[in-house]
Structures are given as C-alpha cells and as structure tokens.
Amino acid sequence: MRITMLTLTSLFILACVVMLPSFGQEAQEGSLIGKQVYEESCAHCHGLEGRGDGSGAENLLPRPRDFTRGLYKIRSTESGQLPTDKDLFDIITVGMPGTSMPGWETSLSTNEREEVVKYIKTFFSGFQENEKPPREVRLADKIPYSKESVEIGKGLYVELGCVECHGNLGRGDGTSAPTLVDAWDFKTWPANLTENWNFRGGSDPEDIFKRFIGGIAGSPMPAFQGDTFYHFGLTPEQSEQYAALEKKVEDGEELTTEEEELAAQYFEINDTAATAALDWAEGLEMSPETLKIYNDAMKVVYEKSWHLANYVKSLSPEKRPEFAIGKHVLRSQYIQGELPALADETWNTLEFSYYPLFGQIVVEPRQFNPSIDSVNVKSFYNDTEVVFLFSWDDKTHNTSEEENEETGKTYQDAIAIQFPVRPPKGPTDPKPYFLWGGKKPVYLWQWKASAPDTLTELTAKGIDKAEEQEAQGNFAVESDYTDGKYSLWVKRSLKTDDKKDLQLDVATFVPIAFSVWDGGNGDIDTKRVISSWYSFVLEPLPSTRRFIYPPLVALLSFGLLVGLRRFIQRRNS
Amino acid sequence: MKTKMFLTLTLFLACGLALFVFADNQEEEEEKNLLVFPKAYKTKSVSNGGKINGVVKFDGEAPEMKKLEIVKDKATCGKVDKFDESLVVGEDNAIKNTIVYLMDITEGKDFDAEAKKPEIDQKNCKFTPHVQIVPVKVRLTMLNNDPVTHNVNIADININKQQTRMIKRLRINAMTKPQGPVEVKCDIHGWMRAWVAYVPHPYFAVTNEKGEFSLENVPAGTYKLGYWHETLGNNNKEPVTVEVTAGGEVKQDFTLKMKK
Numbered sequence: 001m002r003i004t005m006l007t008l009t010s011l012f013i014l015a016c017v018v019m020l021p022s023f024g025q026e027a028q029e030g031s032l033i034g035k036q037v038y039e040e041s042c043a044h045c046h047g048l049e050g051r052g053d054g055s056g057a058e059n060l061l062p063r064p065r066d067f068t069r070g071l072y073k074i075r076s077t078e079s080g081q082l083p084t085d086k087d088l089f090d091i092i093t094v095g096m097p098g099t100s101m102p103g104w105e106t107s108l109s110t111n112e113r114e115e116v117v118k119y120i121k122t123f124f125s126g127f128q129e130n131e132k133p134p135r136e137v138r139l140a141d142k143i144p145y146s147k148e149s150v151e152i153g154k155g156l157y158v159e160l161g162c163v164e165c166h167g168n169l170g171r172g173d174g175t176s177a178p179t180l181v182d183a184w185d186f187k188t189w190p191a192n193l194t195e196n197w198n199f200r201g202g203s204d205p206e207d208i209f210k211r212f213i214g215g216i217a218g219s220p221m222p223a224f225q226g227d228t229f230y231h232f233g234l235t236p237e238q239s240e241q242y243a244a245l246e247k248k249v250e251d252g253e254e255l256t257t258e259e260e261e262l263a264a265q266y267f268e269i270n271d272t273a274a275t276a277a278l279d280w281a282e283g284l285e286m287s288p289e290t291l292k293i294y295n296d297a298m299k300v301v302y303e304k305s306w307h308l309a310n311y312v313k314s315l316s317p318e319k320r321p322e323f324a325i326g327k328h329v330l331r332s333q334y335i336q337g338e339l340p341a342l343a344d345e346t347w348n349t350l351e352f353s354y355y356p357l358f359g360q361i362v363v364e365p366r367q368f369n370p371s372i373d374s375v376n377v378k379s380f381y382n383d384t385e386v387v388f389l390f391s392w393d394d395k396t397h398n399t400s401e402e403e404n405e406e407t408g409k410t411y412q413d414a415i416a417i418q419f420p421v422r423p424p425k426g427p428t429d430p431k432p433y434f435l436w437g438g439k440k441p442v443y444l445w446q447w448k449a450s451a452p453d454t455l456t457e458l459t460a461k462g463i464d465k466a467e468e469q470e471a472q473g474n475f476a477v478e479s480d481y482t483d484g485k486y487s488l489w490v491k492r493s494l495k496t497d498d499k500k501d502l503q504l505d506v507a508t509f510v511p512i513a514f515s516v517w518d519g520g521n522g523d524i525d526t527k528r529v530i531s532s533w534y535s536f537v538l539e540p541l542p543s544t545r546r547f548i549y550p551p552l553v554a555l556l557s558f559g560l561l562v563g564l565r566r567f568i569q570r571r572n573s
Numbered sequence: 574m575k576t577k578m579f580l581t582l583t584l585f586l587a588c589g590l591a592l593f594v595f596a597d598n599q600e601e602e603e604e605k606n607l608l609v610f611p612k613a614y615k616t617k618s619v620s621n622g623g624k625i626n627g628v629v630k631f632d633g634e635a636p637e638m639k640k641l642e643i644v645k646d647k648a649t650c651g652k653v654d655k656f657d658e659s660l661v662v663g664e665d666n667a668i669k670n671t672i673v674y675l676m677d678i679t680e681g682k683d684f685d686a687e688a689k690k691p692e693i694d695q696k697n698c699k700f701t702p703h704v705q706i707v708p709v710k711v712r713l714t715m716l717n718n719d720p721v722t723h724n725v726n727i728a729d730i731n732i733n734k735q736q737t738r739m740i741k742r743l744r745i746n747a748m749t750k751p752q753g754p755v756e757v758k759c760d761i762h763g764w765m766r767a768w769v770a771y772v773p774h775p776y777f778a779v780t781n782e783k784g785e786f787s788l789e790n791v792p793a794g795t796y797k798l799g800y801w802h803e804t805l806g807n808n809n810k811e812p813v814t815v816e817v818t819a820g821g822e823v824k825q826d827f828t829l830k831m832k833k
C-alpha cells in the first residue's frame with residue numbers, strides 16, 4: 001500500500017515536473033498560430049529567435065528588427081515605454097515605407113496578425129514584467145495646420161537641434177548625418193523630411209508629433225520630452241524674462257538683487273517641473289500638486305510640439321508627386337531667345353516632372369538599400385538649343401576621389417541621363433534595354449561630382465559596356481549642391497553633327513531614363529539607383545496638336561517595366 | 574516491484590534533467606551581465622571596516638591611443654585633441670577606467686552623499702568621467718558646458734534625450750534594477766562615449782590615471798573581488814577571493830591582457 005502511494009506521488013510529481021515548463025511556455029508563447037505565422041512569414045528576416053538575424057537579413061539596411069531588446073520605432077507611447085499591442089498590430093498591417101518591412105494586410109488575416117503580435121512580444125521579457133500598460137502620448141488639444149503655426153515650428157526646429165541631423169531644409173543632410181549609427185551599430189540616416197511618403201510611421205502631423213515626443217527607439221533620433229525643452233515649466237513670458245537675465249549673466253553684467261531673486265525663482269520653477277517630469281517618466285506616485293505642475297508645464301510643451309509637427313508637415317508636398325507619365329510627362333517649354341541660366345527665376349514658372357528611382361538589383365553589385373528617392377526635371381528650349389534642370393536630394397556631398405580605406409575604391413556622387421541613340425520610329429518600335437542598352441545602344445550624359453562643370457557623352461551596349469564618345473559634344477554645364485540637393489543644368493544644341501548623338505525634333509517623344517550614384521551610400525559601378533524608361537517631348541508652339549499615341553505608349557511601356565521589375569525582385573528574393 | 578523501481582528511477586532522471594536545463598539557463602543569463610550583483614543588499618552602519626586597494630596594470634605593450642577625427646562643431650570640439658578612450662594606459666602600464674568591485678556583498682555601508690549625486694560633464698565634446706557609477710534609484714545629471722547641442726543616447730535602457738546648448742543641466746531617469754555598464758553615446762558627435770554602471774551597493778571603484786582603486790569601510794568577511802574593463806573584459810568566471818579583517822587592509826593588484 002505504502003509503495004503504491006509512493007508510486008502515485010512520484011507519478012504525480014513526475015507529471016508536474018514534465019508539465020510545468022510546458023504550461024509556462026504556452027502562457028508565454030501565445031498560441032501556436034502566432035508561432036506558425038512567425039516562422040513562415042517573418043523568421044527569414046527577423047530570425048527564428050527574434051534576433052533580427054534571419055537568412056535574408058544581411059543585405060538589408062535598416063536591418064530587420066532584433067526583437068530581443070524591446071526597442072520599437074513606431075509607437076504611440078511616451079519615450080522609454082514599450083509599444084501598445086495596437087502599435088505592433090498596425091505596423092505589421094501597413095509595413096514600414098522605405099524599408100524592406102512589408103505590410104501584411106492582404107497576406108495575413110486579422111487573427112493571424114493579432115497572434116503574431118503576441119508571439120513577437122515573447123522575445124522580450126519586459127512585456128511580461130510590465131505591470132502597467134504603457135503610457136500613450138497625449139494627442140488632445142491639437143493645433144490645426146496654419147501658416148502661423150508653421151512659422152513658429154520653424155523656429156523650434158532650429159532651437160531643439162533637429163537641424164543638426166535633418167539639415168537646414170530637412171533633407172536629412174545635417175552635419176551629424178554621416179556619422180549616425182543605430183543601437184546595433186549599423187549605419188543609419190536621418191529621414192528626409194521633404195519626402196514624407198518614405199516616413200516609417202506615417203506623415204500626418206499626429207504621426208510626426210508622436211515620433212519626436214516619444215522618440216524613435218533604437219535610432220539616434222532623440223525623444224523630446226518635457227525637460228529637454230528650454231525653460232520647461234515657465235510660461236512663455238517668464239521664459240523671455242529669464243532668458244534676458246541669463247544673457248546678462250553670460251555677458252558678464254551684474255544682476256541687481258531683485259533680478260537675482262527673480263532668476264533664482266525661475267530656476268526653482270524650472271527645476272521643480274523637471275523633477276516632476278522625471279517622477280512621471282519613472283512612473284512614480286505623484287501628489288496632486290506635483291501632477292499639476294507637470295501637466296501645466298507639459299501644456300506649453302505640447303503646444304510647441306504641434307507647431308513643430310505642422311512645420312515638419314509643411315516641408316513635404318501634400319502628397320507624393322505623380323510619376324512623369326501620362327499627363328505628367330515632361331514637356332519642354334518653348335521660349336524665344338536666351339534660355340534661362342541655373343539661378344534664373346524663370347525656372348520657378350515650371351512644375352517639375354518626377355522620376356522615381358529604385359535600387360539596381362539585376363546585376364552584381366546590387367543596391368538593396370537605395371538612398372535617393374527620385375530625380376526632378378524641368379526643361380526649356382528655343383529655336384536652336386534645349387536646356388534641362390535636373391535635381392535630386394542627396395544627404396552627403398561626395399566629390400572626393402579619395403580611396404576608401406576598407407575597399408580601396410573611390411565613391412562619389414554622379415548621375416547619368418540615358419536616351420536611345422535614335423528615338424523609336426513609332427509606338428511599336430522597341431526601345432533599347434533599360435539597363436544601358438543591349439543590341440540597341442543607348443546614348444548617355446554622365447556627370448560626376450568631382451568634375452562639376454563637365455559632362456561626358458557615352459555610348460553603351462549594356463550596363464558594363466559603356467564607352468566615352470570620341471568627339472565630345474558642346475555642352476554648357478553648371479551644377480550646385482546646397483542643403484542636401486543637387487541641381488544640374490545642361491544646355492545643348494538641338495542638333496549635332498555626331499551620328500552617335502541624339503538629335504532632337506519638336507513634338508517627337510524621346511525616351512529618357514536615369515542612373516544616380518550616392519557616394520555616401522556606397523554607390524559605385526552597377527551599385528546605384530535607376531529608373532525605367534520614361535519620355536519627354538519638346539512641346540510644340542502653339543500647342544494645339546494633341547498627342548494621343550506617344551503618351552499612351554509611354555504609359556504602356558512603363559507598365560511593362562514595372563512588371564519586369566516586380567518579376568526580377570520576386571526572382572531575387 | 575521492478576516497475577516501481579523503474580518509475581522512481583525515471584523520476585530522478587526527470588528531476589535531474591529539469592535541474593540541468595534550468596541551471597544551464599541561469600548560467601546563460603549571468604553571462605550576459607557585465608557585472609555581478611548580489612541578489613539583495615541591506616545597508617547597515619559599518620564601523621572599523623577594512624580596506625581593499627590595489628593597482629590595475631596592463632600586461633604587454635600598450636597600443637597607442639587613436640586620435641579622434643573631429644568632424645563637427647570644430648570650434649568647440651576641436652579645441653583640444655581627443656583620443657579614443659576605450660583603453661587608457663598611462664605611466665607604468667597603469668590602466669584607467671577599470672571598475673573594481675565586490676560581487677557578493679549583501680550587507681554594508683550606504684552610499685555617501687557625493688555618490689548620490691553622480692554627474693557626467695560634457696565639455697569640449699567629451700564626456701567626463703568616462704566611466705561613472707550610479708546607484709540604483711538615483712538620477713544621473715548630465716551637464717552641458719559647451720555652446721553646442723549634445724544628445725544623451727543610452728540605448729540599453731531606452732533613453733535618448735536631446736540636450737541643446739541652452740539646457741545646461743539635464744537629469745536622466747533613475748533605474749530600479751542594477752545593470753550595466755551601459756554605453757552612453759552622443760549622436761550629434763559620434764565619437765563621444767561614456768559608460769554608466771547602475772549599482773545596488775557602494776563597493777564599486779573606478780581606477781584613476783595611476784590605475785589605483787580603493788574600496789573602503791568594508792565589513793570584515795570573505796568576498797569575491799571583480800573587475801570590468803570596456804575593452805579588456807571581466808573576471809566574472811574567476812573572481813579573486815579576498816579576506817577582509819576589521820580595520821585591516823588588503824592589497825590586490827590586477828594585470829589585464831588584451832582579449833584574444
């Protein structure tokens with residue numbers, strides 16, 4: 001009897017020992033669905049154990065997130081807090097523009113996305129340890145978008161030091177940009193605030209507001225919490241007075257006793273408010289008085305932050321420009337007499353045509369992490385000449401021919417503008433292969449930052465089969481790099497004597513395509529960003545004739561190329 | 574009878590296996606820590622405690638310190654030459670910025686007033702000190718004595734605060750859990766580096782230029798003495814045992830080598 005009891009007890013204990021860990025695991029790892037979805041759809045990037053080291057991770061920048069440190073960029077929560085489940089669900093649903101993180105709205109069901117959220121949370125113990133739900137950024141009292149608000153925000157952009165990373169005009173060309181690395185020591189770049197369609201977490205003022213109040217965890221982008229604002233806790237009037245006193249002291253002037261007392265008082269108010277902000281951030285119990293001090297102080301901060309969000313919003317166009325096809329095709333405008341110079345105001349009368357670029361991933365070496373969004377083009381012509389103004393954003397100005405220590409290569413910024421040697425005869429006449437031609441050659445204008453006033457003409461029969469033309473045509477070239485933007489001005493006669501050159505006729509649609517190199521992003525040779533074929537036309541004057549076929553053909557061939565690119569991408573991934 | 578024996582045996586085996594698995598996990602956990610902390614620490618008044626001191630030296634020829642390239646705010650940051658401080662070896666091969674500490678002390682003195690007001694200064698775009706000890710539940714103060722903007726990025730504890738040139742004094746949230754040393758960066762000036770250790774008791778010292786450290790008022794007893802250095806690693810696996818007697822003095826030097 002005793003023995004049976006013993007056996008039973010043993011069995012019971014055994015059962016417990018065996019079962020307990022697995023019970024624990026179930027609670028921790030969520031349902032099986034989450035794990036299954038993760039392993040099927042996410043692990044090849046984020047790694048089986050969530051360390052961001054999946055088989056496809058190596059070539060990607062930003063890297064797929066390592067979930068084990070609990071650092072999440074796109075949160076609705078305050079600085080230092082974990083994201084809410086909804087934050088995670090939303091980012092998984094829509095993906096992160098400008099990165100390889102896809103959206104899963106169509107390929108995973110709502111339930112699957114919810115379950116995978118639970119599963120990725122198991123990779124970081126902080127989610128379980130947190131007793132309180134994460135605190136969300138307060139979005140009430142939003143200040144609507146207005147010119148005045150934008151103007152105030154502009155001042156804050158400089159005062160708070162956004163400019164150090166994001167640059168004077170927000171193109172991500174700040175003086176700190178070249179040295180930024182993320183929490184995993186991978187190179188990272190400040191966002192180009194003039195291209196908000198590439199923002200990881202949305203472009204509404206609310207999104208922007210949340211990003212800098214809460215910070216972008218794991219990235220160098222700081223969180224702008226209460227106490228990091230100048231004179232936190234003081235009203236704008238008090239702050240102004242205090243600033244004047246501080247300036248006096250800085251200039252070595254004596255303060256009167258009264259002034260000294262006032263300064264001490266302001267110091268105290270600021271210090272108390274900052275202490276309250278720390279109490280808040282640490283999640284401490286706060287007395288009603290302290291809480292009031294904190295809330296009052298934050299009111300001023302939130303107000304400023306809405307202005308700043310409105311300013312950042314103002315830096316981008318309302319939406320991503322339409323691609324240069326169909327009615328947005330580039331139409332060079334006729335003017336009589338002298339064509340405008342680079343700095344001429346006449347350029348402002350034209351809208352630019354927008355040519356999106358993508359990383360070249362057909363031929364080795366490839367560019368999986370493109371840094372340049374697009375090229376913008378404007379053009380005029382007169383009876384004998386044509387002039388183009390090409391512009392594109394680049395966060396770094398790399399003109400040097402200096403060798404890189406690690407690779408022994410030289411990296412510099414450059415652009416090549418591609419045309420067929422002869423424009424197609426009609427809609428059915430095929431164009432050369434878009435990657436610098438093949439059997440059918442292409443004609444190229446190549447410009448490099450190291451020789452900013454010259455242009456080289458090339459003829460190419462393939463991406464690695466380009467040759468400089470013997471007779472270099474007569475070009476006038478000017479260029480400029482300011483605040484993260486290149487402008488390249490090129491003037492040429494409509495007709496030349498060289499048979500290898502492109503000859504331009506009014507009202508003929510001419511295919512055009514681009515290759516751009518960003519030396520600061522390691523672009524070199526075939527590692528670059530490119531466009532597919534587009535077209536442009538010298539708009540006849542008076543413009544009464546209607547073009548139906550050429551734009552239609554342009555549209556069709558663009559569609560074809562998009563399809564081709566998709567196909568190539570799919571094949572490569 | 575035989576089945577019962579078999580069952581009991583299985584039980585033992587299962588228990589053993591479970592223990593093994595858990596023990597293994599724990600070891601892995603500990604390996605991740607750069608410093609070893611006691612599970613709990615109680616303060617008490619210590620009188621007639623002992624002293625542990627010594628010198629930390631480098632074994633071999635010290636590599637030359639790399640001069641940092643100042644690429645930003647040159648007027649302020651370029652005033653004095655700056656060097657990579659990940660290994661500072663001075664005269665007589667003395668190593669600066671090594672933490673020497675007691676791993677397993679569970680009762681002893683409280684932090685003194687000064688230790689409860691830790692500061693890191695930012696001057697000429699350099700953090701001073703390079704290694705700072707911060708008690709848990711205490712707020713670290715960052716000073717900005719430069720006419721430029723810095724930011725304080727401590728990714729390991731999810732803190733990244735901008736400190737513009739107007740914010741002369743900025744405090745960093747206290748930590749409740751001992752941890753670290755965690756790396757402090759300024760992204761505005763990518764070369765700026767410091768380390769902060771969040772610690773539960775005051776028996777932590779950082780070596781000076783002469784490589785010297787000193788732990789004072791240690792209650793009599795036997796302790797494990799540990800070190801940590803940013804580049805040269807730690808001795809978590811083989812701590813030195815020291816015996817402290819009331820009012821006594823223990824001398825314990827360390828010689829550190831480049832990690833392979």
Ligand SMILES: [Cu+2]
Binds near residue numbers: 698
């Ligand atoms: Cu700095």
